[in-house]
Amino acid sequence: MHPTDHSSAPYDRLYQDLARTLRRELAEGRYPVGSRLPAERELATQFGVSRPTVREAIIALEVQGLVEVRVGSGAYVLRLPGKADVPGFDISxxxxxxxxxxxxxxxxxxxxxxxxxxxxxxxxxxxxxxxxxxxxxxxxxxxxxxxxxxxxxxxxxxxxxxxxxxxxxxxxxxxxxxxxxxxxxxxxxxxxxxxxxxxxxxxxxxxxxxxxxxxxxxxxxxxxxxxxxxxxxxxxxxxxxxxxxxxxxxxxxx
Amino acid sequence: MHPTDHSSAPYDRLYQDLARTLRRELAEGRYPVGSRLPAERELATQFGVSRPTVREAIIALEVQGLVEVRVGSGAYVLRLPGKADVPGFDISxxxxxxxxxxxxxxxxxxxxxxxxxxxxxxxxxxxxxxxxxxxxxxxxxxxxxxxxxxxxxxxxxxxxxxxxxxxxxxxxxxxxxxxxxxxxxxxxxxxxxxxxxxxxxxxxxxxxxxxxxxxxxxxxxxxxxxxxxxxxxxxxxxxxxxxxxxxxxxxxxx
DNA sequence: AACCGAAGATTGGTAAGACCGATGCACCCG
DNA sequence: CGGGTGCATCGGTCTTACCAATCTTCGGTT
Structure with missing residues (x-):
């Protein structure tokens, strides 16, 4: 039994899945600090989800302080995710x-x-x-x-x-x-x-x-x-x- | 004009505005820990915004660990916002x-x-x-x-x-x-x-x-x-x- | 040729409507 | 009275559409 096992995790919402994927790609250096993420519409088609879902994932990253969204321009990487940003971080x-x-x-x-x-x-x-x-x-x-x-x-x-x-x-x-x-x-x-x-x-x-x-x-x-x-x-x-x-x-x- | 002034947000996106409002209401005790927030559709009509906007705001709260969203049930308050969670933080x-x-x-x-x-x-x-x-x-x-x-x-x-x-x-x-x-x-x-x-x-x-x-x-x-x-x-x-x-x-x- | 500004293309922001699955509660049947 | 069922509710997602801010490009002006 995992210590981080909440009572309910039966549902992996798409935005969480996508946010996790993006965080991983950030950590892997695919998008360096300062670079721009693909456009929302592009990410949508690329991952086979709708644009609102992509927006939710990007907003999750934005709230975490990982990216900065500039209207009419795109989402830019502010910093790379640290250990505490990845889900499943357990502090002993x-x-x-x-x-x-x-x-x-x-x-x-x-x-x-x-x-x-x-x-x-x-x-x-x-x-x-x-x-x-x-x-x-x-x-x-x-x-x-x-x-x-x-x-x-x-x-x-x-x-x-x-x-x-x-x-x-x-x-x-x-x-x-x-x-x-x-x-x-x-x-x-x-x-x-x-x-x-x-x-x-x-x-x-x-x-x-x-x-x-x-x-x-x-x-x-x-x-x-x-x-x-x-x-x-x-x-x-x-x-x-x-x-x-x-x-x-x-x-x-x- | 604001020449070379792209330091911060000249554009207050609605979801941020709504998230701020909800955080304030949480801090004021309107929604105690464990209680349920109004339905997304209800919040939408109440604040005069669309449901995707409400969803974005709630996701912001969720990422901050303030609420937990249960599918088919609603968004429940996990904890109240601390001093640093409210945008009106007064840490100099x-x-x-x-x-x-x-x-x-x-x-x-x-x-x-x-x-x-x-x-x-x-x-x-x-x-x-x-x-x-x-x-x-x-x-x-x-x-x-x-x-x-x-x-x-x-x-x-x-x-x-x-x-x-x-x-x-x-x-x-x-x-x-x-x-x-x-x-x-x-x-x-x-x-x-x-x-x-x-x-x-x-x-x-x-x-x-x-x-x-x-x-x-x-x-x-x-x-x-x-x-x-x-x-x-x-x-x-x-x-x-x-x-x-x-x-x-x-x-x-x- | 260099500069500048306007129009088009691109991108994010928001809205409205619809359908699906999950949930929860009340009602009804056994 | 207890348990099963069905409907109302709620979140999850998609589609389409339009607006606003931005970026790019190109053509005209100096």
């Missing part, structure tokens, strides 16, 4: 947590310089709520979410907030991530509470370095739990050595 | 660049431990392309985009790539950001090239600390240009003092 819980460690660490540091007393009080309340995990597991998870979002909000930077929000959203989309995360949390409750408290204390002291360190430590601990819970030993060792800041033994350069 | 170029400074600095550091020789060669090519700004301004901007994306991809972390890609997409949506960025770049070309080269050299040495410092320095310079170009003196001084307080002594080396 490990990758996600690693990214959160990097980004939210910085967010916490910035928040330490911008946070208000009210926001500190709010975060303190959330930490207490998180601590009640055994009594209200569901509420604790929500409080955890609110905790991280509150810190992102305290940066006073909407772009940071958006990015953190986005990463959390990706987590919730992955059943694997949710499962592993829950498993990792229940393994040891007290350390998790201590980690959150450490972040809170750093914010209270307006200490950016301490806030970053505490947040990274927290998410690093989550990451370790994930690695432990994952059977994939190869990936685990690879990631572990990478985070140890050791030089790679790959081909040397000048 | 300054906020965006600040966030990129924080995040892409970390991305560069991680990339330094993971990057391959091929990717280094590719990035080197892009740096050379960026340097040809005076000859091909358009291509230089694209190369700049590719430069930052290549580094994110070199992290081997899809979540990092996704986040960096997302931030860039937000930039391209903001006319203000694009204008200011272009203005800031043209102000001084050579330093920008040097900054990119510094990042490249750090990556070539697989030095995470240097990569982070170089990337932060680059985006910090862009940020300074933006602050200079902005008339809002108040915001400028506020941000400047904030960034002065959160230097990282342990890692950043002048």
């Amino acid at each position: 819980a490990i990758e996600l947590t690693e990214a959160r460690m990097l980004f939210e660490g910085e967010a916490a540091a910035l928040a330490a310089t911008q946070i208000s007393d009210d926001e500190i009080a709010e975060i303190e309340r959330l930490v207490h709520e998180i601590a009640r995990e055994n009594q209200d597991p569901k509420g604790s998870v929500q409080a955890d979410h609110a905790f991280h979002l509150a810190i992102a909000r305290a940066t006073r930077n909407k772009a940071v907030l958006e990015a953190v929000e986005r990463l959390w959203m990706l987590r919730s989309n992955s059943p694997e991530a949710a499962l592993l995360h829950a498993k990792a949390r229940t393994a040891n409750i007290k350390p998790v509470v201590d980690e959150h408290t450490a972040v809170l204390e750093a914010l209270r002291r307006r200490d950016p370095e301490a806030a970053r360190t505490a947040m990274r430590a927290h998410l690093s601990a989550v990451l370790e739990s994930l690695l432990f819970a994952t059977e994939d030993k190869a990936a685990a060792t690879r990631r572990r050595s990478a985070s140890a800041k050791r030089e790679r033994p790959s081909r040397a350069t000048a | 170029a300054i906020e965006l660049t600040e966030a990129r400074m924080l995040f892409e600095g970390e991305a560069a550091a991680l990339a330094a431990t993971q990057i391959s020789d091929d990717e280094i060669a590719e990035i080197e090519r892009l740096v050379h392309e960026i340097a040809r700004e005076n000859q091909d301004p358009k291509g230089s901007v694209q190369a700049d985009h590719a430069f930052h994306l290549a580094i994110a991809r070199a992290t081997r972390n899809k979540a990092v790539l996704e986040a960096v890609e997302r931030l860039w997409m937000l930039r391209s949506n903001s006319p203000e950001a694009a204008l200011l960025h272009a203005k800031a770049r043209t102000a001084n070309i050579k330093p920008v090239v040097d900054e990119h080269t510094a990042v490249l050299e750090a990556l070539r040495r697989r030095d995470p600390e240097a990569a982070r410092t170089a990337m932060r320095a680059h985006l910090s310079a862009v940020l300074e240009s933006l602050l200079f170009a902005t008339e809002d003196k108040a915001a400028a001084t506020r941000r400047r003092s904030a960034s002065a307080k959160r230097e990282r002594p342990s890692r950043a080396t002048a």
